[in-house]
Amino acid sequence: MERVPILKIGDILLVSIQVDMSDQTAVQLQEDLAERIVATGCHGVIIDITALDIVDSFVGRMLSTIASISKVLDAETVVVGMRPAVAITLVELGLSLNGIRTALNVERGMELVAAARGDEWDEVDGDEDVETTATT
Template sequence: MTERVPVLKIGDVLLVSIQVDLEDQIVLDLQEDLASRIVESGARGVVIDITAVEIVDSFVGRMLATTAAISRMLDAETVVVGMRPAVAITLVELGLSLGGVRTALTLEKGLNLLARPGNDRPAQR
């Protein structure tokens, strides 16, 4: 049995704190669990805390972008928090801009970003 990343509910936001190495099956399970929890809870925001992630590769970058896209399809905004400088540098060097993924330095800032009224969705034109 593989480890599962816990998905915690804080108000109308789901918190995913990644504390394990992200292997393929763990990521697939996380995406499925998160999608189910968004639908069940009606969450309007998802915070993915990667403070414990020290090394990133293209797989982790794609996982973050894909997870955010799944959340967006289910009407939940995603913010990635706790990115270390080395992780940010590596993502840029790999050419992974994480389009559609908002970032904040801390969990508190990420929750505040999602809490701003009228600022949770980009304007559609």
């Protein structure tokens, strides 16, 4: 079985998807990624799909699942490198990749992760205020 490698760069885990994803490969990637997020304490996951000619509903769902898992483990997910044709096909298929952030390339993805972290801290502060109000 093929295993998608996960590369750690600073505070970010980088996954470059190049092979056709089977059920097994997708599940394995989700497990590996969850383990690596916990092991490294990384706060960002960047998934590069430059190599993908097509993103079908299966891959779309996989990306959503990864984003959800990462979110639970306190990491932002950004999908980068989507080809124009893939974007067009996605829209035509009605797959809007809900809840997934996208960026043009890895560098912009990294900026987005950093920015998202900033936003989140604001949100956390907000939540804390609300909780304080609720408990008093």
